[in-house]
Amino acid sequence: MEEFIGGLWHRFITRAATRSYPQAVVRLADMERTAGILFRALGGDPGLRVAPAAEVEHGARRNWLARLAHTGEKTAHAARDDETLRLPAEITLFPERSLNRDLYLWLIAQGAALDVDQALADNWIVANQTASAATLAAFPGFATRYRRLVDAVLAERPDPAKLPADEAAAERAIRQALLAPGSVGSLPAARKPPTPVALWLYPAPVSIDRRQSPANPTPAESRDGGSKTSDATERRRQAQREDMPDGKNGLILPFRAESLLSFADFVKVNRAHDEDTDDDPAKAAGEMDTISVAQDGHDTSSKVRFDLDLPSAAHDDFPLQSGILLPEWDWKKQTLKRDMCSVTVLDARDAEPGPLPSRLVRPARSLRRQLEALTPARRWIKNQPEGTELDIDACVRAFADRRTGHSVGNSGGYQSCERRERDLCCLVLADLSLSTDTWVSDDQRVIDVIRDSLWLFSEALGATGDPFGIYGFSSRRREHIRIHRIKDFDEKIDDRIRGRIGALKPGFYTRMGAAIRYATTILAKRPEALRLLMILSDGKPNDVDHYEGRYGIEDTRMSLNAARQEGVRPFCVTIDKEGQGYLPHLFGPAGYTILRNPAELPARLPRLYAQLTAG
Template sequence: RLALATNYGSGSVAALPTARRPPTPVALWLYPAPVALDRRQSAADPTPAEHREGGKSADATDRRRQAQREDMPDGRNGLILPFRAESLLSFAEYVKVNRGHEEGDDEDPTRVARDMDRIAVARDGQDTASRVRFDLDLPSAAHDDIPLESGILLPEWDWKKQVLKKDMCSITVLDPRDAQPCPLPSRLIAPARRLRRQLEALTPARRWLKNQPDGAELDIDACVRAYADRRTGHVAGSDGGYLSCERRERDLCCLVLADLSLSTDTWVSDEQRVIDVIRDSLWLFSEALGATGDPFGLYGFSSRRREHIRFHRIKGFDEKIDDRIRGRIGVLKPGFYTRMGAAIRYATQILAKRPEALRLLMILSDGKPNDVDHYEGRYGIEDTRMSLNAARQEGVRPFCVTIDKEGQGYLPHLFGPSGYTILRNPAELPARLPGLYAQLTAG
């Protein structure tokens, strides 16, 4: 038998649904969960006052219930399990479930009591304990990532008031703690080699310019032609006789901004979560871009309200890809929420300092912008849209890669018709990301 309990007032009521078979009962008490009766009621009579009026029961089924008096548990022992050997002939199943409740006490205690077959009554003499609401908490300073910069204030767009509120958000730049250098996982070596060969076509090529007035080498053809002209009495041309090597550099850079919110902890297959797919994508992307020579940075973000937005530095533009960077990618873990507008604004500040002509911002996300302090729905969408408009004004080209199947409803409003792509299969992200980069930077 399972004893169930809930809070109503100052007394306590516990219900033990009786088994169909009548062997010796096994009572299972789970505390703290006393059901309280109104002090105005008699503890000996658990029937509510409105049910006793007129001597008739208000219960539509007119069910009769057993009642017994019990001592109030002292709370020191959370589990009391009287046991007798003959009870082995029966069994009960325990289901872990939380009773839903509103902010106040239950308005209808009879609704709960109606489902009880047996009611136990005990005097408590204490007021109903106050409820404590818990929220996601941050790790302690000893186990959190290492802060590099803290208290970077950023604005936020309030679409209801149509105003950009100054210094509304605070970003903390973090460096992964306990990130040990590690090599590329063996399962990714072959895909990384294949992607590097594909992106080698983007490597800047050298071209020799002939008849230059100055250069690293002599232009043999020009020298022979000038000698022949002089021997035949012709005036030699004024063009130079040197070869000059011209290297056409790709004048671009890329910042990858990965969503590290708690939603990335969901499973996309029997073997991988979204965060695992993001790790693989960053590993392969960084290996593939090593073949192009283009400068790039890797960052991640999560948030918990506007005053604590976490911006993870995985690889800066001035760092080379090595085992140290691979180790940082390997320790990435899901965070909290997705305050995307602030993260885009800070990423734009980083890209605005770059000298390249094309500055690409690639955003990896798995859902809508959201946070617990009203940063959801249209508020989060409009703030993100304003941050993207500000990025374009700074010469940054944003592009979103998402696995959100419902993204078609809001992504065109944010990124435009050609500023995003939706992957139906999240497992395709590691292989698709370098190819998308090649398309965006071609020409």
């Protein structure tokens, strides 16, 4: 009975203290695509991605009912840094759904105009006013929405007359800045932070800089082997570095009740072990405002995984060519670094020649029939003065004209055969990173889908006669980029090529920029007019070193720009459900396609090729 009454009281007091409107909720997941398009249309950095913001304690004054119910302690601040625009995962601030949606649109516009350097310099109130004024000046259509939002926000904010003098001064300054952006130069100091301003972006949480990390990754950093799977929310957390406790006499402490919770923060827990099946570190991290990171000197890699170690020469694929140096784009310095990446071209060691798998024989036959329409056809040109055969119709007409006295001279009585060739070629570049080892169904992995796709693609293109090549790639840092030769342009489809496809296995990481540059050097030597580069991928570019996030995205973008300058037409086929956030920045609006169901890739790939080359 006591627990029942306590539950009723908790629900009642929480409902009474919560100042939100769940019935009018608008979620970022529903606005994500619109957010990206609008952000870029308003002049925002096209390389930024949109992601949910984490809830953090704001420290502002709360009313007595909120303190009693322990509600309103945290809020999700909209924020922006060099790589990400963070927006609340959902907005329930206003009773009207249209207002909540307009708040999303305004925060997107604010993020597009915000000066990040000014915001990081603790002038965030000035930076937000400048961004607001610039947005209203450049896009007057936002003025009506902004006024409605300001009126709604001011109605929800605390009354300055009921606040202490210092907090009241800060509140009046915020109200003035909202009503007339640019009129407030600084925020008056107060003992407590002001209530969060829903229309403004706050400084982004400081994240750990990986460049300050040791040169060699810890087992926890490297155990995933380039897998793109992560927390579904991908929320940014505040982070700070701490020294690792030595653990000496850790349990011999003078008993103080207030020390119990703080001591738990420094309990040494190895969460990288495969045996820890009951722990949920992602859930634990999701409930923390600040994550402390310390470098542990103990190596536990022997208990985790070995598959990221490079194989020995006796068990690795045959190196066909090594030491190929390629450049890499440093987006922070805005410079192209020469000879930064080393490429090794490999041939499969364990590839045994074999026929096409029996389960693919019927789909391959069907695709070949569909693509036979693209095969160059023979066409007879009639009524020619010269040719390989007589044009019977022309001869009969000439004879009839002469008999009737209407001869028009020798107009040609021959016909010639013309064969029109398709002046194009294609190179397929497949991502073979370790993330392709993930399962897409009960009996099929991503790498299995890629194998089936390459089998069917190669069989189907045999019906068109178009020259094509197939390569795969993975990487482990910039000095070891692996290009797997599956089929060269001058090789025919046979059991040997099918055996190479069957020998494909997951590799390491995804340094996509270097792989695209190598593929461009191959296509640049081809004589065809249309040179198509089809990229099969399952996620973002990344590697174990600094090649992740914005760095990998921008390097890949620069490699694609260089490919276009060489006359190469890139096109990406991906199964990454979050690809909408970065693929338009890389390939343009018509340069990619996202397959929601990975099992569709084998059948879709040849058809996509037919669509891209039909003209």
